[in-house]
Amino acid sequence: MRVLLVRPKAPNVFRFSRLVENEPIELEYLLTTLLALGNEAQIYDGIFDSRPLKNVLKKIKPDLVAITGYITQENAMKAVATLVKKVDANILTVAGGVHVQLNPDSFKTPVIDFIFRSASMQDFEAFIKFVGVASNPRDFSTRDEPINGLMYRDSFGDWQSNDLISVDINTLPIPDRSHFYANRHLYRYLEFKEIATMKTAFSCPQSCAFCYCKQLNGGKYQTRDLDTVMEELMSLKADCVQIVDDDFLADIKRAWSFTRMVKASGLKKSFICYARADEVAGNPDLIIALKEIGFRYFIVGLEAVNDAELLAYDKRTTASINRACIQTIQDAGAQCIALMTVPHTAEKSDFDAIYTWAVDNNLVYTTVSIFTPIPGTPLYELHKTSITSKKIEHWDFLHLVLKPTRLSKIMFYFNFIRLTVRLYLLGKKRGGFSW
Ligand code: SF4
Numbered sequence: 259m260r261v262l263l264v265r266p267k268a269p270n271v272f273r274f275s276r277l278v279e280n281e282p283i284e285l286e287y288l289l290t291t292l293l294a295l296g297n298e299a300q301i302y303d304g305i306f307d308s309r310p311l312k313n314v315l316k317k318i319k320p321d322l323v324a325i326t327g328y329i330t331q332e333n334a335m336k337a338v339a340t341l342v343k344k345v346d347a348n349i350l351t352v353a354g355g356v357h358v359q360l361n362p363d364s365f366k367t368p369v370i371d372f373i374f375r376s377a378s379m380q381d382f383e384a385f386i387k388f389v390g391v392a393s394n395p396r397d398f399s400t401r402d403e404p405i406n407g408l409m410y411r412d413s414f415g416d417w418q419s420n421d422l423i424s425v426d427i428n429t430l431p432i433p434d435r436s437h438f439y440a441n442r443h444l445y446r447y448l449e450f451k452e453i454a455t456m457k458t459a460f461s462c463p464q465s466c467a468f469c470y471c472k473q474l475n476g477g478k479y480q481t482r483d484l485d486t487v488m489e490e491l492m493s494l495k496a497d498c499v500q501i502v503d504d505d506f507l508a509d510i511k512r513a514w515s516f517t518r519m520v521k522a523s524g525l526k527k528s529f530i531c532y533a534r535a536d537e538v539a540g541n542p543d544l545i546i547a548l549k550e551i552g553f554r555y556f557i558v559g560l561e562a563v564n565d566a567e568l569l570a571y572d573k574r575t576t577a578s579i580n581r582a583c584i585q586t587i588q589d590a591g592a593q594c595i596a597l598m599t600v601p602h603t604a605e606k607s608d609f610d611a612i613y614t615w616a617v618d619n620n621l622v623y624t625t626v627s628i629f630t631p632i633p634g635t636p637l638y639e640l641h642k643t644s645i646t647s648k649k650i651e652h653w654d655f656l657h658l659v660l661k662p663t664r665l666s667k668i669m670f671y672f673n674f675i676r677l678t679v680r681l682y683l684l685g686k687k688r689g690g691f692s693w
Pocket of ligand 1: 462463464465466469470471472504505534559
Protein backbone atom coordinates (compact mmCIF):
# COMPACT_ATOMS: atom_id res chain seq x y z
CA MET A 259 0.00 0.00 0.00
CA ARG A 260 0.98 3.61 -0.45
CA VAL A 261 0.27 5.75 2.59
CA LEU A 262 0.57 9.50 3.09
CA LEU A 263 0.87 10.70 6.70
CA VAL A 264 -0.38 14.26 7.10
CA ARG A 265 -0.01 16.88 9.82
CA PRO A 266 -2.07 19.91 8.72
CA LYS A 267 -1.15 23.54 9.19
CA ALA A 268 -1.49 24.83 12.75
CA PRO A 269 -3.69 27.92 13.12
CA ASN A 270 -1.91 29.93 15.80
CA VAL A 271 -1.67 33.70 15.86
CA PHE A 272 1.81 33.50 17.40
CA ARG A 273 3.19 31.05 14.84
CA PHE A 274 5.07 33.84 13.10
CA SER A 275 7.44 33.84 16.06
CA ARG A 276 8.66 30.30 15.29
CA LEU A 277 9.99 29.94 18.85
CA VAL A 278 8.82 26.37 19.30
CA GLU A 279 8.46 23.86 16.46
CA ASN A 280 8.23 20.14 17.21
CA GLU A 281 9.19 17.20 15.09
CA PRO A 282 6.01 15.22 14.09
CA ILE A 283 6.94 12.24 16.30
CA GLU A 284 3.43 10.74 16.15
CA LEU A 285 3.70 10.45 12.36
CA GLU A 286 7.20 9.01 12.64
CA TYR A 287 5.86 6.15 14.77
CA LEU A 288 3.26 5.43 12.06
CA LEU A 289 5.94 5.68 9.36
CA THR A 290 8.12 3.16 11.22
CA THR A 291 5.25 0.68 11.46
CA LEU A 292 4.26 1.10 7.81
CA LEU A 293 7.79 0.68 6.46
CA ALA A 294 8.37 -2.41 8.63
CA LEU A 295 5.30 -3.98 7.00
CA GLY A 296 6.71 -3.31 3.53
CA ASN A 297 4.43 -0.39 2.62
CA GLU A 298 5.44 2.79 0.85
CA ALA A 299 4.91 5.73 3.19
CA GLN A 300 5.93 9.34 3.57
CA ILE A 301 5.20 12.30 5.82
CA TYR A 302 3.60 15.56 4.66
CA ASP A 303 4.17 18.14 7.39
CA GLY A 304 1.70 20.88 6.43
CA ILE A 305 3.31 23.27 8.91
CA PHE A 306 6.41 23.50 6.74
CA ASP A 307 5.77 21.76 3.42
CA SER A 308 5.32 24.44 0.76
CA ARG A 309 4.05 21.99 -1.88
CA PRO A 310 0.26 22.17 -2.36
CA LEU A 311 -1.20 19.02 -0.78
CA LYS A 312 -3.40 18.52 -3.84
CA ASN A 313 -0.33 18.17 -6.05
CA VAL A 314 1.30 15.78 -3.60
CA LEU A 315 -1.83 13.60 -3.55
CA LYS A 316 -1.99 13.53 -7.35
CA LYS A 317 1.67 12.64 -7.62
CA ILE A 318 1.84 9.97 -4.91
CA LYS A 319 -1.63 8.49 -5.51
CA PRO A 320 -1.91 7.05 -1.98
CA ASP A 321 -4.28 4.24 -1.06
CA LEU A 322 -4.64 5.63 2.44
CA VAL A 323 -4.14 9.06 4.02
CA ALA A 324 -3.65 9.20 7.81
CA ILE A 325 -4.29 12.61 9.40
CA THR A 326 -3.34 13.75 12.92
CA GLY A 327 -3.62 17.03 14.79
CA TYR A 328 -4.47 18.85 17.99
CA ILE A 329 -7.79 20.39 18.96
CA THR A 330 -7.21 23.64 17.02
CA GLN A 331 -6.46 21.61 13.90
CA GLU A 332 -9.81 19.78 13.89
CA ASN A 333 -11.18 21.75 10.94
CA ALA A 334 -7.83 21.63 9.16
CA MET A 335 -7.84 17.82 9.54
CA LYS A 336 -11.33 17.62 8.05
CA ALA A 337 -10.28 19.96 5.23
CA VAL A 338 -7.43 17.57 4.40
CA ALA A 339 -9.89 14.64 4.30
CA THR A 340 -12.24 16.66 2.06
CA LEU A 341 -9.41 17.44 -0.34
CA VAL A 342 -8.34 13.79 -0.41
CA LYS A 343 -11.86 12.69 -1.40
CA LYS A 344 -12.05 15.42 -4.05
CA VAL A 345 -8.80 14.24 -5.60
CA ASP A 346 -9.93 10.61 -5.53
CA ALA A 347 -12.97 9.32 -3.62
CA ASN A 348 -11.41 5.85 -3.47
CA ILE A 349 -8.53 6.96 -1.24
CA LEU A 350 -9.22 5.85 2.33
CA THR A 351 -8.87 8.38 5.15
CA VAL A 352 -8.14 7.73 8.82
CA ALA A 353 -8.02 10.35 11.58
CA GLY A 354 -5.96 9.86 14.75
CA GLY A 355 -4.00 11.65 17.46
CA VAL A 356 -4.71 13.05 20.91
CA HIS A 357 -7.74 15.16 19.96
CA VAL A 358 -9.31 12.25 18.11
CA GLN A 359 -8.65 10.00 21.10
CA LEU A 360 -10.73 12.23 23.39
CA ASN A 361 -13.30 13.62 20.94
CA PRO A 362 -13.86 10.94 18.30
CA ASP A 363 -17.48 11.88 17.57
CA SER A 364 -16.35 15.22 16.11
CA PHE A 365 -14.76 13.26 13.26
CA LYS A 366 -17.83 11.32 12.17
CA THR A 367 -18.05 12.99 8.78
CA PRO A 368 -18.56 11.47 5.30
CA VAL A 369 -14.97 12.31 4.29
CA ILE A 370 -13.40 10.28 7.11
CA ASP A 371 -13.54 6.50 6.77
CA PHE A 372 -11.92 5.49 10.07
CA ILE A 373 -11.38 7.05 13.47
CA PHE A 374 -8.32 5.53 15.10
CA ARG A 375 -8.27 6.12 18.86
CA SER A 376 -5.56 3.76 20.05
CA ALA A 377 -1.95 4.95 20.51
CA SER A 378 -0.66 1.40 20.01
CA MET A 379 1.44 0.66 16.95
CA GLN A 380 0.39 -3.00 17.26
CA ASP A 381 -3.22 -1.89 16.80
CA PHE A 382 -2.15 0.29 13.86
CA GLU A 383 -0.31 -2.68 12.37
CA ALA A 384 -3.46 -4.83 12.60
CA PHE A 385 -5.46 -2.01 10.99
CA ILE A 386 -3.01 -1.65 8.09
CA LYS A 387 -2.85 -5.40 7.50
CA PHE A 388 -6.66 -5.61 7.24
CA VAL A 389 -6.99 -2.56 4.97
CA GLY A 390 -4.23 -3.95 2.74
CA VAL A 391 -5.89 -7.29 2.02
CA ALA A 392 -9.65 -7.04 2.71
CA SER A 393 -12.02 -7.17 -0.26
CA ASN A 394 -14.04 -4.39 1.40
CA PRO A 395 -11.43 -2.54 3.48
CA ARG A 396 -14.02 -0.04 4.75
CA ASP A 397 -16.06 -2.58 6.69
CA PHE A 398 -14.22 -3.89 9.74
CA SER A 399 -17.28 -5.80 10.95
CA THR A 400 -16.06 -8.70 8.78
CA ARG A 401 -12.84 -8.95 10.81
CA ASP A 402 -12.97 -11.60 13.55
CA GLU A 403 -10.91 -9.71 16.15
CA PRO A 404 -12.03 -6.13 16.85
CA ILE A 405 -9.22 -3.57 16.59
CA ASN A 406 -8.76 -1.67 19.84
CA GLY A 407 -10.70 1.61 19.83
CA LEU A 408 -11.34 1.65 16.06
CA MET A 409 -14.44 3.43 14.79
CA TYR A 410 -15.67 2.59 11.30
CA ARG A 411 -18.87 2.44 9.25
CA ASP A 412 -20.53 -0.92 8.70
CA SER A 413 -22.11 -2.05 5.42
CA PHE A 414 -25.25 -0.01 6.28
CA GLY A 415 -23.16 3.13 6.70
CA ASP A 416 -23.69 3.24 10.48
CA TRP A 417 -20.73 4.13 12.68
CA GLN A 418 -19.49 1.26 14.85
CA SER A 419 -17.17 1.77 17.79
CA ASN A 420 -14.83 -0.85 19.24
CA ASP A 421 -13.98 -0.64 22.94
CA LEU A 422 -10.81 1.30 23.74
CA ILE A 423 -8.43 -0.14 26.31
CA SER A 424 -5.18 1.44 27.49
CA VAL A 425 -2.11 0.21 25.62
CA ASP A 426 1.37 -0.91 26.57
CA ILE A 427 3.78 1.94 25.80
CA ASN A 428 6.62 -0.57 25.53
CA THR A 429 5.17 -1.75 22.23
CA LEU A 430 6.19 1.59 20.67
CA PRO A 431 9.03 1.05 18.20
CA ILE A 432 12.17 3.15 18.13
CA PRO A 433 10.99 5.70 15.57
CA ASP A 434 12.36 6.00 12.05
CA ARG A 435 13.84 9.53 12.14
CA SER A 436 14.51 9.89 8.41
CA HIS A 437 11.98 12.76 8.23
CA PHE A 438 13.62 14.53 11.18
CA TYR A 439 17.14 14.09 9.79
CA ALA A 440 16.07 15.46 6.39
CA ASN A 441 14.25 18.44 7.94
CA ARG A 442 16.06 18.98 11.24
CA HIS A 443 16.68 22.67 10.52
CA LEU A 444 12.92 23.28 10.88
CA TYR A 445 12.60 22.12 14.49
CA ARG A 446 13.56 24.17 17.51
CA TYR A 447 12.77 25.08 21.11
CA LEU A 448 13.84 28.66 21.80
CA GLU A 449 17.61 28.70 21.22
CA PHE A 450 17.83 24.91 20.89
CA LYS A 451 17.94 24.33 17.16
CA GLU A 452 17.48 20.97 15.43
CA ILE A 453 15.81 19.63 18.56
CA ALA A 454 14.44 16.09 18.52
CA THR A 455 11.26 15.03 20.29
CA MET A 456 11.03 11.98 22.48
CA LYS A 457 8.21 10.24 24.32
CA THR A 458 8.92 8.09 27.38
CA ALA A 459 5.47 7.93 29.01
CA PHE A 460 1.76 8.03 28.21
CA SER A 461 -0.74 10.11 30.20
CA CYS A 462 -0.17 11.64 33.65
CA PRO A 463 -0.90 10.30 37.15
CA GLN A 464 -2.17 13.71 38.36
CA SER A 465 -5.68 15.02 37.81
CA CYS A 466 -5.65 18.79 37.36
CA ALA A 467 -9.22 19.77 36.55
CA PHE A 468 -8.39 21.76 33.38
CA CYS A 469 -5.99 19.31 31.74
CA TYR A 470 -6.73 16.63 29.15
CA CYS A 471 -3.39 14.80 29.54
CA LYS A 472 -4.76 12.73 32.40
CA GLN A 473 -7.56 11.43 30.14
CA LEU A 474 -5.17 10.06 27.50
CA ASN A 475 -4.43 6.33 27.19
CA GLY A 476 -7.71 5.56 28.96
CA GLY A 477 -6.49 7.57 31.97
CA LYS A 478 -3.65 5.12 32.63
CA TYR A 479 -0.17 6.53 33.28
CA GLN A 480 2.45 4.28 31.72
CA THR A 481 6.19 4.63 31.46
CA ARG A 482 8.56 3.19 28.90
CA ASP A 483 11.25 0.79 29.95
CA LEU A 484 14.39 2.87 30.61
CA ASP A 485 16.62 0.43 28.71
CA THR A 486 14.56 1.16 25.57
CA VAL A 487 14.64 4.88 26.30
CA MET A 488 18.44 4.72 26.54
CA GLU A 489 18.68 2.63 23.37
CA GLU A 490 16.69 5.29 21.51
CA LEU A 491 18.72 8.13 23.00
CA MET A 492 22.04 6.49 22.11
CA SER A 493 20.97 6.08 18.49
CA LEU A 494 19.50 9.58 18.20
CA LYS A 495 21.66 11.90 16.10
CA ALA A 496 20.62 15.17 17.73
CA ASP A 497 22.35 17.30 20.35
CA CYS A 498 19.10 18.55 21.91
CA VAL A 499 16.11 16.49 22.97
CA GLN A 500 12.74 17.63 24.22
CA ILE A 501 11.10 14.93 26.31
CA VAL A 502 7.40 15.52 25.68
CA ASP A 503 6.01 13.38 28.51
CA ASP A 504 3.25 15.32 30.23
CA ASP A 505 5.20 15.13 33.49
CA PHE A 506 8.69 13.64 33.22
CA LEU A 507 9.21 13.69 37.00
CA ALA A 508 5.95 11.93 37.85
CA ASP A 509 7.96 8.91 39.03
CA ILE A 510 10.87 10.31 41.05
CA LYS A 511 12.59 6.93 41.44
CA ARG A 512 12.50 6.45 37.68
CA ALA A 513 13.89 9.95 37.10
CA TRP A 514 16.83 9.10 39.39
CA SER A 515 17.43 5.84 37.49
CA PHE A 516 17.36 7.75 34.21
CA THR A 517 19.88 10.25 35.59
CA ARG A 518 22.26 7.48 36.65
CA MET A 519 21.92 5.67 33.31
CA VAL A 520 22.64 8.80 31.25
CA LYS A 521 25.63 9.63 33.46
CA ALA A 522 27.04 6.11 33.17
CA SER A 523 26.58 6.14 29.38
CA GLY A 524 28.62 9.32 28.96
CA LEU A 525 25.85 10.70 26.72
CA LYS A 526 26.21 14.44 26.07
CA LYS A 527 22.95 16.10 25.12
CA SER A 528 20.84 19.07 26.19
CA PHE A 529 17.40 18.18 27.50
CA ILE A 530 14.12 19.99 28.06
CA CYS A 531 11.21 18.41 29.93
CA TYR A 532 7.87 19.15 31.57
CA ALA A 533 7.62 18.82 35.35
CA ARG A 534 5.34 19.74 38.23
CA ALA A 535 6.21 22.44 40.77
CA ASP A 536 5.81 20.18 43.81
CA GLU A 537 8.05 17.49 42.33
CA VAL A 538 10.76 20.04 41.56
CA ALA A 539 10.52 21.84 44.91
CA GLY A 540 10.54 18.56 46.83
CA ASN A 541 13.59 17.10 45.04
CA PRO A 542 16.37 19.68 44.78
CA ASP A 543 19.10 16.98 44.61
CA LEU A 544 17.37 15.39 41.62
CA ILE A 545 17.16 18.74 39.82
CA ILE A 546 20.90 19.29 40.39
CA ALA A 547 21.62 15.76 39.08
CA LEU A 548 19.43 16.35 36.03
CA LYS A 549 21.17 19.66 35.35
CA GLU A 550 24.52 17.85 35.51
CA ILE A 551 23.48 15.39 32.79
CA GLY A 552 22.24 18.18 30.50
CA PHE A 553 18.74 19.30 31.55
CA ARG A 554 18.67 22.99 30.69
CA TYR A 555 14.99 23.93 30.85
CA PHE A 556 12.17 22.66 33.02
CA ILE A 557 8.77 23.66 31.66
CA VAL A 558 6.44 23.96 34.63
CA GLY A 559 2.72 24.65 34.60
CA LEU A 560 2.73 27.01 37.57
CA GLU A 561 -0.64 28.35 36.35
CA ALA A 562 -1.34 30.91 39.08
CA VAL A 563 0.26 33.17 41.67
CA ASN A 564 -2.37 32.67 44.37
CA ASP A 565 -3.68 29.64 46.23
CA ALA A 566 -7.36 30.26 45.44
CA GLU A 567 -6.81 29.88 41.69
CA LEU A 568 -4.57 26.85 42.16
CA LEU A 569 -7.31 25.26 44.24
CA ALA A 570 -9.92 25.99 41.57
CA TYR A 571 -7.70 24.19 39.02
CA ASP A 572 -7.27 21.29 41.49
CA LYS A 573 -3.54 21.73 40.90
CA ARG A 574 -2.61 20.49 44.39
CA THR A 575 0.21 23.00 44.69
CA THR A 576 0.46 26.40 46.35
CA ALA A 577 1.97 29.77 45.51
CA SER A 578 4.81 29.08 47.95
CA ILE A 579 5.52 25.70 46.28
CA ASN A 580 5.62 27.54 42.95
CA ARG A 581 8.17 30.00 44.35
CA ALA A 582 10.27 27.15 45.78
CA CYS A 583 10.15 25.37 42.41
CA ILE A 584 11.57 28.36 40.55
CA GLN A 585 14.28 28.84 43.19
CA THR A 586 15.25 25.13 43.08
CA ILE A 587 15.68 25.21 39.31
CA GLN A 588 17.63 28.46 39.40
CA ASP A 589 19.86 27.20 42.24
CA ALA A 590 20.71 24.19 40.07
CA GLY A 591 21.78 26.55 37.27
CA ALA A 592 18.89 25.69 34.95
CA GLN A 593 15.93 27.74 33.71
CA CYS A 594 12.27 27.47 34.63
CA ILE A 595 9.86 28.14 31.79
CA ALA A 596 6.78 29.25 33.68
CA LEU A 597 3.42 28.48 32.11
CA MET A 598 0.77 30.78 33.61
CA THR A 599 -2.98 30.92 33.04
CA VAL A 600 -5.31 33.90 33.33
CA PRO A 601 -8.90 32.97 34.13
CA HIS A 602 -11.86 34.64 32.43
CA THR A 603 -12.62 36.12 35.85
CA ALA A 604 -9.37 38.14 35.84
CA GLU A 605 -9.27 41.86 36.43
CA LYS A 606 -6.41 44.21 35.61
CA SER A 607 -4.70 43.60 38.96
CA ASP A 608 -4.53 39.85 38.19
CA PHE A 609 -2.60 40.51 34.97
CA ASP A 610 -0.29 42.88 36.85
CA ALA A 611 0.23 40.31 39.62
CA ILE A 612 1.59 37.79 37.10
CA TYR A 613 4.06 40.36 35.79
CA THR A 614 5.18 41.29 39.31
CA TRP A 615 5.57 37.58 40.09
CA ALA A 616 7.83 37.10 37.06
CA VAL A 617 9.91 40.13 38.09
CA ASP A 618 10.20 39.06 41.74
CA ASN A 619 11.10 35.46 40.89
CA ASN A 620 13.76 36.36 38.31
CA LEU A 621 11.96 34.54 35.53
CA VAL A 622 13.30 34.88 32.01
CA TYR A 623 10.67 32.87 30.15
CA THR A 624 7.05 33.24 31.24
CA THR A 625 4.15 32.41 28.94
CA VAL A 626 0.51 33.23 29.58
CA SER A 627 -2.55 31.34 28.38
CA ILE A 628 -6.21 32.23 28.67
CA PHE A 629 -8.15 29.64 30.64
CA THR A 630 -9.84 27.36 28.10
CA PRO A 631 -12.11 24.50 29.18
CA ILE A 632 -10.99 21.52 27.08
CA PRO A 633 -13.66 18.94 26.18
CA GLY A 634 -13.17 15.80 28.24
CA THR A 635 -11.95 17.63 31.37
CA PRO A 636 -13.86 18.30 34.63
CA LEU A 637 -13.70 22.08 34.11
CA TYR A 638 -15.26 21.68 30.66
CA GLU A 639 -18.24 19.98 32.30
CA LEU A 640 -18.47 22.87 34.76
CA HIS A 641 -18.34 25.60 32.12
CA LYS A 642 -19.78 23.99 29.00
CA THR A 643 -23.12 25.81 29.15
CA SER A 644 -21.31 29.18 29.35
CA ILE A 645 -19.06 28.70 26.33
CA THR A 646 -19.42 31.62 23.94
CA SER A 647 -17.35 30.48 20.95
CA LYS A 648 -18.20 27.78 18.45
CA LYS A 649 -14.90 28.12 16.56
CA ILE A 650 -12.64 25.20 17.45
CA GLU A 651 -9.63 27.32 16.39
CA HIS A 652 -10.33 29.45 19.48
CA TRP A 653 -9.27 26.55 21.73
CA ASP A 654 -5.63 27.63 21.31
CA PHE A 655 -5.36 29.21 24.80
CA LEU A 656 -5.02 32.63 23.17
CA HIS A 657 -8.75 33.32 22.76
CA LEU A 658 -11.59 33.84 25.19
CA VAL A 659 -14.15 31.06 24.92
CA LEU A 660 -15.93 32.17 28.11
CA LYS A 661 -17.33 35.64 28.73
CA PRO A 662 -14.95 37.65 30.92
CA THR A 663 -16.72 38.47 34.17
CA ARG A 664 -14.78 41.52 35.41
CA LEU A 665 -13.50 43.18 32.26
CA SER A 666 -14.99 43.88 28.88
CA LYS A 667 -13.76 41.57 26.14
CA ILE A 668 -11.69 44.38 24.64
CA MET A 669 -10.09 45.28 27.97
CA PHE A 670 -9.39 41.59 28.71
CA TYR A 671 -7.55 41.18 25.41
CA PHE A 672 -5.80 44.52 25.89
CA ASN A 673 -4.46 43.39 29.28
CA PHE A 674 -3.57 39.95 27.92
CA ILE A 675 -1.56 41.35 25.01
CA ARG A 676 0.03 43.99 27.24
CA LEU A 677 1.11 41.31 29.72
CA THR A 678 2.48 39.08 26.95
CA VAL A 679 4.54 41.96 25.53
CA ARG A 680 5.78 43.03 28.98
CA LEU A 681 6.86 39.47 29.81
CA TYR A 682 8.66 39.20 26.48
CA LEU A 683 10.50 42.49 27.10
CA LEU A 684 11.35 41.37 30.64
CA GLY A 685 12.76 38.10 29.31
CA LYS A 686 14.75 39.94 26.66
CA LYS A 687 16.17 42.34 29.26
CA ARG A 688 17.25 39.32 31.29
CA GLY A 689 19.14 37.75 28.40
CA GLY A 690 16.38 35.58 26.92
CA PHE A 691 15.32 35.47 23.25
CA SER A 692 18.90 36.37 22.38
CA TRP A 693 19.76 34.05 19.51
S1 SF4 B 1 -1.44 19.91 34.25
FE1 SF4 B 1 0.43 18.67 34.27
S2 SF4 B 1 0.38 17.59 36.23
FE2 SF4 B 1 -1.70 18.33 35.85
S3 SF4 B 1 -2.76 16.60 34.85
FE3 SF4 B 1 -1.91 17.95 33.24
S4 SF4 B 1 0.08 17.09 32.72
FE4 SF4 B 1 -0.54 16.23 34.70
